[in-house]
Amino acid sequence: MATKTFAGVSIEVNDDGYLVNSTDWTKKIAADMAKEEGIEITDTHYEVLNFIRTKIGNGENLTIRGIGKSGIVDIKGFYKLFPGAPLKKATKLAGVAKPTSCI
Amino acid sequence: MKKLLILGAGTGGTIMANKMRKTLSREKWDITIIDQYKTHYYQPGFLFIPFGIYKAKDVVKPKSDFFPVGVNVIYSPIERIEAEKNQVLLDQGVVLKYDYLIIATGTKTAPEETPGLKGNLWHKSIFDFYTIEGATALAEHFKTWEGGKLVLNIAELPYKCPVAPLEFVFFADAFFTERGLRDKIDITYVTPLPGAFTKPRATKMLGELLDEKNINIIPDFNIAEVNNEEKKIVDYAGIEIPFDCLISIPTNMGDAMIERSGLGDELNFVHTDKHTLQSEKFDNIFIIGDAANVPTSKAGSVVHFMADIMEENLLCAIQGRPFTAHFDGHANCYIETGYGKGTLIDFNYDTEPLAGSFPFPGIGPFGLLKVTRMNHYGKLIFRWIYWHVLLKGKEMPIEAEMQMAGKKL
Numbered sequence: 001m002a003t004k005t006f007a008g009v010s011i012e013v014n015d016d017g018y019l020v021n022s023t024d025w026t027k028k029i030a031a032d033m034a035k036e037e038g039i040e041i042t043d044t045h046y047e048v049l050n051f052i053r054t055k056i057g058n059g060e061n062l063t064i065r066g067i068g069k070s071g072i073v074d075i076k077g078f079y080k081l082f083p084g085a086p087l088k089k090a091t092k093l094a095g096v097a098k099p100t101s102c103i
Numbered sequence: 104m105k106k107l108l109i110l111g112a113g114t115g116g117t118i119m120a121n122k123m124r125k126t127l128s129r130e131k132w133d134i135t136i137i138d139q140y141k142t143h144y145y146q147p148g149f150l151f152i153p154f155g156i157y158k159a160k161d162v163v164k165p166k167s168d169f170f171p172v173g174v175n176v177i178y179s180p181i182e183r184i185e186a187e188k189n190q191v192l193l194d195q196g197v198v199l200k201y202d203y204l205i206i207a208t209g210t211k212t213a214p215e216e217t218p219g220l221k222g223n224l225w226h227k228s229i230f231d232f233y234t235i236e237g238a239t240a241l242a243e244h245f246k247t248w249e250g251g252k253l254v255l256n257i258a259e260l261p262y263k264c265p266v267a268p269l270e271f272v273f274f275a276d277a278f279f280t281e282r283g284l285r286d287k288i289d290i291t292y293v294t295p296l297p298g299a300f301t302k303p304r305a306t307k308m309l310g311e312l313l314d315e316k317n318i319n320i321i322p323d324f325n326i327a328e329v330n331n332e333e334k335k336i337v338d339y340a341g342i343e344i345p346f347d348c349l350i351s352i353p354t355n356m357g358d359a360m361i362e363r364s365g366l367g368d369e370l371n372f373v374h375t376d377k378h379t380l381q382s383e384k385f386d387n388i389f390i391i392g393d394a395a396n397v398p399t400s401k402a403g404s405v406v407h408f409m410a411d412i413m414e415e416n417l418l419c420a421i422q423g424r425p426f427t428a429h430f431d432g433h434a435n436c437y438i439e440t441g442y443g444k445g446t447l448i449d450f451n452y453d454t455e456p457l458a459g460s461f462p463f464p465g466i467g468p469f470g471l472l473k474v475t476r477m478n479h480y481g482k483l484i485f486r487w488i489y490w491h492v493l494l495k496g497k498e499m500p501i502e503a504e505m506q507m508a509g510k511k512l
């Protein structure tokens with residue numbers, strides 16, 4: 001298992017760069033990760049990250065549709081905040097596991 | 104008299120009516136099943152209709168052919184479940200009380216969820232094949248279609264029978280090759296998944312098959328709208344894909360009745376314990392089939408495995424014993440690959456599809472993750488098994504729990 005230094009603290013991450021322990025997460029880590037992804041983090045980003053952390057914490061499913069219904073952003077807005085692969089990027093920045101789709 | 108109510112008389116509801124009528128005493132238990140329609144569709148057959156292999160008449164039978172003696176049948180729309188009051192409302196104010204409730208209302212396509220999908224081109228150049236209407240309209244269209252860009256798009260996860268869209272493009276490749284039109288047709292498979300399937304080995308194998316058949320794949324595409332004027336699909340990131348003929352797997356949703364009853368998630372799938380199949384909110388409600396929000400495939404084979412588990416657990420609940428059966432997410436899907444051949448995958452919540460033989464270790468007759476003629480016969484025979492064995496709730500030589508014997512790690 002690799003480690004990575006965020007805000008001067010060394011944190012365990014997996015091969016894809018996701019936090020191994022969701023409890024290690026801080027806003028500062030999210031900001032550092034965002035920079036790496038070329039994202040300038042804003043309050044709206046944090047609101048989305050908190051929404052994701054709460055959902056996952058409750059053991060609920062996370063979907064793009066669910067985020068679109070969160071009342072924080074619509075799906076288009078979500079893509080603007082986390083361009084390219086929004087769900088993958090947002091879960092990474094939220095310090096939760098990469099979503100696995102099951103069909 | 105105690106009352107067991109079953110909502111929905113499709114695959115799962117019909118199997119449970121048959122199983123529970125055998126298990127529960129007729130003196131003590133009244134069983135009632137409710138559905139809005141009188142016709143039972145063999146949904147896996149819809150895939151074969153656009154290619155002229157089956158006609159509409161090959162996939163329908165009256166639902167009444169499959170109900171056992173001693174079960175009350177009501178044909179009516181279901182308005183709402185009032186779980187706190189242990190009752191179900193039908194239309195026109197009919198109220199039915201229950202001691203135990205089985206929800207088997209399935210999933211259906213919701214094209215209206217995607218702007219522009221059900222626009223001017225619907226059933227003219229845009230088709231679905233998850234409904235009898237869509238499948239037969241497409242069969243007509245293919246009879247005279249001269250070619251162009253054939254695009255298949257999956258709108259959203261989850262969708263029932265996750266292999267059906269792949270089978271569709273494999274069939275399309277063979278169908279147009281046989282008609283001498285293949286060089287005039289460009290086939291593109293557009294999916295929100297990162298590849299052809301979800302689990303690594305199956306994704307690799309199916310991805311290679313797409314490649315071999317010269318079918319393009321565009322992954323990670325989340326459709327935002329259909330532009331009818333310019334005939335293209337557009338995703339949220341702004342990527343545009345032009346089409347001449349679009350095959351859509353629209354968003355799949357549970358019935359609106361689930362939403363009205365306050366029992367579902369964002370897509371109206373019922374919150375269900377994935378191992379016991381009991382409702383997460385009410386101890387006397389159980390959910391079978393596509394209606395449940397459990398993280399495995401929405402497929403007939405899954406419904407069949409769930410039925411064995413549910414029969415046992417429902418009895419445990421009725422007799423006040425702890426649950427003894429445990430659903431592992433077992434799914435088993437035959438995949439048509441065209442030219443009279445097919446492949447087969449077998450998996451559960453924790454184990455991805457592996458290579459090997461099925462159902463008898465080392466013998467088969469079916470090959471897992473292999474393209475064989477036998478696997479194609481397996482799929483064709485499934486229709487007979489469905490009508491004569493599966494719906495009647497009879498025993499099959501396949502365990503509900505996934506087996507590792509005969510598989511290669």
Ligand SMILES: Cc1cc2nc3c(=O)[nH]c(=O)nc-3n(C[C@H](O)[C@H](O)[C@H](O)COP(=O)(O)OP(=O)(O)OC[C@H]3O[C@@H](n4cnc5c(N)ncnc54)[C@H](O)[C@@H]3O)c2cc1C
Nearest residue numbers: 111113114115139146147181208209264392393402403404
């Ligand atoms: C194109 C296609 C190909 C497929 N291929 C395969 C395959 O190869 N292998 C496989 O295993 N599976 C396959 N499937 C999937 C399989 O058909 C389904 O998973 C299965 O039928 C689900 O059973 P169910 O009982 O959950 O729902 P259904 O069989 O869909 O039954 C639901 C019932 O509930 C009724 N209902 C819903 N709401 C209400 C209401 N409010 N009031 C009254 N009645 C209501 C409906 O009328 C319906 O009869 C395929 C499906 C499709 C569409």
